[in-house]
Amino acid sequence: MDAVVVVAGVHGAAGRPRPVRAVGAVLLLLMSGCQRTADITVTRVPKPDAVWQANHVGAKKEAAVASMQAERILGAIIHRGDALWFFKVQAESSAATRVLQPLIQLVKELSFADDRPVWKLPEGWTERPGNEFRFATLVSPDGTELSVSRLPFLAEPLEAQLLSNVNRWRGQLQLAPVDAEGLKAESVSFELGDEKLPVTFVNLEGTSAGGGRGGMMSPPFAGGAGRAPAGAPGPANPPGAGAEGGGAADFNYTTPEGWKVGAGNAITKLLLTVAEGNRQLKVTVTDLPAAANDLTANVNRWRGQVGLSDATADAIRAAATKQTTLGVEATEVVLTGPDGAKPEAQRTIHGLIAVTGETMWFVKLDGPADLAARERDKFLAFAKSLTTK
Numbered sequence: 001m002d003a004v005v006v007v008a009g010v011h012g013a014a015g016r017p018r019p020v021r022a023v024g025a026v027l028l029l030l031m032s033g034c035q036r037t038a039d040i041t042v043t044r045v046p047k048p049d050a051v052w053q054a055n056h057v058g059a060k061k062e063a064a065v066a067s068m069q070a071e072r073i074l075g076a077i078i079h080r081g082d083a084l085w086f087f088k089v090q091a092e093s094s095a096a097t098r099v100l101q102p103l104i105q106l107v108k109e110l111s112f113a114d115d116r117p118v119w120k121l122p123e124g125w126t127e128r129p130g131n132e133f134r135f136a137t138l139v140s141p142d143g144t145e146l147s148v149s150r151l152p153f154l155a156e157p158l159e160a161q162l163l164s165n166v167n168r169w170r171g172q173l174q175l176a177p178v179d180a181e182g183l184k185a186e187s188v189s190f191e192l193g194d195e196k197l198p199v200t201f202v203n204l205e206g207t208s209a210g211g212g213r214g215g216m217m218s219p220p221f222a223g224g225a226g227r228a229p230a231g232a233p234g235p236a237n238p239p240g241a242g243a244e245g246g247g248a249a250d251f252n253y254t255t256p257e258g259w260k261v262g263a264g265n266a267i268t269k270l271l272l273t274v275a276e277g278n279r280q281l282k283v284t285v286t287d288l289p290a291a292a293n294d295l296t297a298n299v300n301r302w303r304g305q306v307g308l309s310d311a312t313a314d315a316i317r318a319a320a321t322k323q324t325t326l327g328v329e330a331t332e333v334v335l336t337g338p339d340g341a342k343p344e345a346q347r348t349i350h351g352l353i354a355v356t357g358e359t360m361w362f363v364k365l366d367g368p369a370d371l372a373a374r375e376r377d378k379f380l381a382f383a384k385s386l387t388t389k
Helices: 023-030 049-054 062-066 093-098 100-108 158-172 180-186 295-305 313-319 369-374 376-385
Strands: 004-007 069-080 083-092 111-113 116-118 126-129 136-139 145-152 187-192 197-208 268-276 279-289 321-325 328-336 347-356 359-368
Touching: 069 093, 069 100, 069 158, 083 093, 083 100, 083 158, 093 100, 100 197, 145 295, 158 180, 158 197, 180 187, 279 369, 295 313, 295 328, 295 347, 295 359, 321 347, 321 376, 347 369, 347 376, 359 369, 359 376, 369 376
Parallel strands: 004 197
Antiparallel strands: 004 187, 069 083, 069 197, 083 145, 111 116, 126 136, 136 145, 187 197, 268 279, 279 359, 321 328, 328 347, 347 359
């Protein structure tokens, strides 16, 4: 049986309690099941300073606390078959609060077809395609982002995976971790649809340095083995043919002629671009924990991004070839959008997936199909030259 969990947040900034949504109010809302006409009632109650202090990690000096911005994470975790689905908003507290009710309604109305979630967008919302870490991004009228992500369901108990992910989210908001009993006390669970999928919905409020993220979200990592990607990369190779060494995020590589090195971030360890007029190819190097990912799920995510339907594990393995990157053998997949479109309108993802130790690496070229075909040999040469320092 699959599950959904909801967690209520409690904390404000600057040493003073903030009013928060009572767990009971959220519980009544979620336990209303699929009665989509049910009204939503919100009760706000104060929390004493002692509770705020007890739920934060470490003692905060008054000046440091005052400089931090109230931020909220709203998250629904749904277990269905061999997957965990994450619906998550992380944003400045008032922005997240504005999307709380639309998010709950969206989750309550979810269904699944061909192992993919099917949703009804709230009024005024838009949908954007996914990437390496997201199945899709849904955007509210004010720009707040809701990420939709999928990870394989691990062998460990569901409760342990829920606790691991919720505590990771709590850490992002400077909140202390909770144990299994604490999670139950602060969360609401209900069953979704005819499949009676277990759902866990969380509503956490805390603080973060630098204020709200405008909806930006860290990718979820299921289970205790999960970890967020390492920090921002260092200096990149200078562009130009034959540039060796000095790679971003401790890489050595050869920059192909005509390619330019861009600025990576905490997720994309290395970024290079190839431009032709206003069209562009992107070459990225990213990593994820190998224990929390599998080949089939990642290739099918790429297939969806270029407009192809999911393929079976056997079909993916049969179509894959082998290349070399990071000094090891890698699985190579080349995916191009549906036939019938003009070549300049088709999208290609040419990806290499390699495992080193406990890390799964993704070396990916993504962009217009004709440019991807033209740059194929350069991409493979770059991938073969790529090593970690």
